[in-house]
Amino acid sequence: MALEKLDCAGGATGRPDAEAIPAPGETVRRLDMLPIPAALLALGAGGLAIEASNRAFHDAGFALDRRPSALVRALGTEIEDFLASDADQYEMTWQAGDPIECRHYRVTLARAHHSGATRCLVTLVDRTAEVRTEQHLRREMLTDSLTGLPNRAGFSDRLESMIEAGKVASCAVLVVDLDRFSRVNACLGALAGDELLITVARRIKGALRVRDTLARIGGDEFGILMAIDETPDEADRVAARIRSALATPFRLSDLEFHIDCAIGVAFGTACLDDPDVLIRHAQFAVKRSKTSGLVEAYQPRALTLAHAQFEMETALRRAIDNGDLRLTFQPICDLGTGLVTGFEALARWTDETGTAHPPSDFIPVAEESGLIVPLGRWALDKAAATLVEWDARAGGDCGVRVAVNLSAIQLQRDDIAPVVERVVDSSGLTGNRLTLELTESAFITDPDRIARTMHALKEIGCTVAMDDFGTGYSNLASLQKLPIDVLKIDQSFIMGLLADRDKVAIVRAILSLAQALGMDTTAEGVETPELAQTLTALGCTYGQGYAFARALDPDAAYAYLVARNHSSAA
Structure with missing residues (x-):
């Protein structure tokens, strides 16, 4: 537009020709018509100089004479390079003045020719207010409004600067996660929680070095970017100071309480190019810290294992949806008669x-991800359907029960009794054809709820067994109160029994306890006929293990049932 205003020959060509540039006085008058600073610069033997400029140029603080002005000193090289090129127009940005009071301009250069001389029309648009507004908004975007610390985005920016400067290999990221912070919000309210976060931020800041960066990167999670001068032990010392700072009790609303924290550390490497990767590594180390109670450093192998578990979770979810899992059945035999009485x-x-x-690989993944609920329901449905199929092949009750394991997580997250009742009703079986096996760990998670569940299962008619007895935390009082029908002795006590007197004493004690409480017993891991005979002599009711058979597919299990019970009966 500036060039059009200077085009004396008419026609908005966008490029004045040799005859288009008027006399200097006329040039100044026309430049004054522009509301923005503008100047005409000539490149002569003495170098670049201002030939004419408008009042806005003068008001902006730039010199009017031909001596080197701030514009020429700052942008002379760029203007000369532009004039030496073939371009007709060029734009750039310029920060003029000192860092505190600097002005931000968008500079446009346009070419002009007159009498063999090369000239350049320079116009400046002041963007200072716009830039300062952008900077203010960016600061707000990168700052946590509660604590005034950098937020997750601001922390990533600081770390990215370290990466661009090539200094990331000599830095570490610490992530501090507060324990039980949600209880403060729940009990005292959000305002008390905010006050606590502000106080925690101050204490952590006081434990850091001046050049360390503290940020709030999550609800109750803080990130620290620190330089490592000598050894990685520096991160441990900082973590110890943070824990010490948080060890002093906090007082809110006349209540005094302690806040503990988990701290994870990740060290930068020269090949790192993504700041979020280093933060995620530190957050992954925090998970291990929550379990161990110690300051944990990121270990690549642990993340690889976590990725493998996540991939397994995805594949397992797909397998459950597509019905790609199967059930096998291991016989449970009466040690006295040798008859098959059930299958697990x-x-x-x-x-x-x-x-x-x-x-042992996919069940823990199912429990952690919650897939144990659909997996457990599928197992109940499939076990009942298999039992119905065996009954049909036998022309009536085939004479065995099927035992299905119930996970502690499954008991917490699912309403088991109605699920079992639905399976019994839909299959047409009676409840006594199903045995539900619960591990000892299930009883300690929520004893009252588990007791109610077990009584509900007994009302349906199911048999209740305690699996892996002797490896958990059961006590005599709970055993006496709970409606347990069968104690399953863990195979760790059975294997090597013949050569270990201590194991014999333990098994004898368990059998005596079960007899006193009116419970049957099943020994797991029975691998030899001699072991089966010894268990029979000790008074064990049932046995399960390779001495009888491995886990079999449904058809092979039914064939085994028919063959063994027929031969035993004969």
């Missing part, structure tokens, strides 16, 4: 790649 249903999974995953 055991889940087996072979993924899409043909890899078989043992239950």
Whole structure:
């Protein structure tokens, strides 16, 4: 637009020709028509100089004479490079003045020719207010409004600056996660929680070095960016000071309470190019700190394992949805008669790649992810359907029960009794055909709820067994109160029994306890006929293990049932 105003020949060509530039006085008059600072610069033998400028240029604080002005001193090289090029127009930004009172301009250069001389029309648009507004908004975007600390985005920016400067290999990120902070919000309200966060931020800040950066990167999570001058032990010393600072009790609303924290550390590497990766590594280390109670450093192998578990979770979810799991059945035999009295249903999974995953691998993943609920329901449905199929092949009751394991997590998250009742009703079985096995750990999570669940299962008619007895935390009082029908002695007490007097004493004590409480007993891990005979002599009721059979698919299990019970009866 500036060039159009200077085009004396008419026509908005956007480029004045040699005859278009008027006399200096006329040039100044026309430049004054522009509401923004503008100047005409000539490149002569003496270098670059201002030939004409308007009043707005003068009001902006730039010199009017031909001596080097602030504009020429600052942008002379860029203007000369532009004039030496073939471009007709060029834009750039310029910060003029000292850092505190600097002005921000958008500078436009346009080419002009007259009498063989090369000239440049320079116009400046003052963007100072706009830039300062942007900077203010950016500061707000990168700052936590409660504590005044950098937020997650601001923390990432600081870390990215370290990466760009090539200093990330000599820095560490600490993540501090407050324990039980949610209880403060729940009991005292959000305002008390905010006050606590502000106080925690002050204490942590006081434990850091001046050059360390503290940020609030989550609700009750703080991040620290620190330089490592000598050894990684510096991070441990900082973490120790933070814990010491938080050890002093906090007082809110006339209440005094303690706040503990978990601290994870991740060290930068020269190949790191993403700040969020280092933060995630420190957050992953925090998870381990919550378990161990110690300051934990990130270990790549642990993250690799976590990724593998996540991939397994995804594949397991797909397998449950697609019905790709199967049940196998391990016989439970009467040690006195040798008859098969039941089977334990055991889940087996072979993924899409043909890899078989043992239950010890995928059951913990199912429990952690919550997939144990649909998996447990599927196992109940499948076990009942298999039992119905066996009854149909036998022409009536085939004479055995099927035991299904119930996870402690499953008992917490699912309403088991109605689920079992639905399975019994839909299959047409009676409740006594199903045995529900609970581990000892299930009883300590929520004893009252588990007791109610067990009584509800007994009302349906199901048999209740305590699995892996002797490895958990059961006590005589709970055993006496709970409606347990069967104690399953863990295989760790059974294997090697014949050569270990201490194990014999333990098994004898368990059998005596079960007899006193009117419970049957099942020994797991019975691998030899001699072991089965010894257990019979000690008074054990049932046995389960390789001495009888491994876990079998449904058809093989039914064939085993028919063959063994027929031969035993004969």
